[in-house]
Amino acid sequence: MKRYKDLFFDLDDTLWDFERNSEETLKELYHRFLAQELGEENCTLFLSTYHRINESLWNEYKLNRIKKTEVAYLRFLYTLEESGSNNVSLARLLAEEYIRSSPTKTNLIPGATEVLESLIREYKLHIITNGFTEVQIPKLLNSGIRHYFTTLTTSEEAGCLKPCSQIFSFALEKAKAQINQSLMIGDDPEGDIRGARQIGLDTVFFVKDSKNLQIES
Incomplete structure (x- = not known):
């Protein structure tokens, strides 16, 4: 495995x-x-x-x-x-x-903090986002989860938006991460999943609906 x-x-x-x-x-x-x-x-x-x-x-x-x-x-x-x-x-x-x-605003997806708290014990965690830089950083700080992440990569910083492959390559380089030891997790099948798979990143598609939360790989 x-x-x-x-x-x-x-x-x-x-x-x-x-x-x-x-x-x-x-x-x-x-x-x-x-x-x-x-x-x-x-x-x-x-x-x-x-x-x-x-x-x-x-x-x-x-x-x-x-x-x-x-x-x-x-x-x-x-x-x-x-x-x-x-x-x-x-x-x-x-x-x-x-x-x-x-x-x-500080509303997180239910269970997000617990998941991050568990994962940080074994993995380095990072963010890749299309959101505006001046908005995304305060979101992380105000919701109390900034400290979980080693790096934050925004589309502005990388010069293109997901699903552009450049943003994923930029994030990997910034994190000093190896592609065969990295995983992308997101809710957008186009931006997060197809984009990451273009450069060979493994992915997890996060599905949120009104009744429950589930993760599909």
Whole structure:
């Protein structure tokens, strides 16, 4: 049986509960800045519009068609426009507040801390993430799991986003890890799993659903 020495984790929705933390942040922003104008009853519609637009813009970002600063701002501008508001200043404020507030959230995937506590006894642990550097580091610190990881590799640092093979090669080199002794763990079948397998990394596909958590290799 292969003996691994280095385990590489995705962060969002593998360890840090992005879906829950983002939802909490967006609801807080809506009630602080938008409820009076758009109505308390329209919060759910606003959030669903935001998620659709954000996903589309992230796809553009992955293809290097827009910059990260544009993603951060335009997702709120376009959502406001679809909601009947053309307040550019408010869109910029929401973008700034989201980047500031969301990393302060501390919800982790259930069992994440216990798993990390167990694994660190035998392995070196690392992070590979597509998230913005200024957001991902505070997430780790505020949620109390930064100390588990020897290295953190972001897409900005590596010069490309997962599933680009370059980010995995960069992370391995940074960690001084051997590819045949390393394992990638993530929840994205395209970015985490296919990307890692392109360079020969073994992988574990983490599956999260509403009823239970399971890991499929």
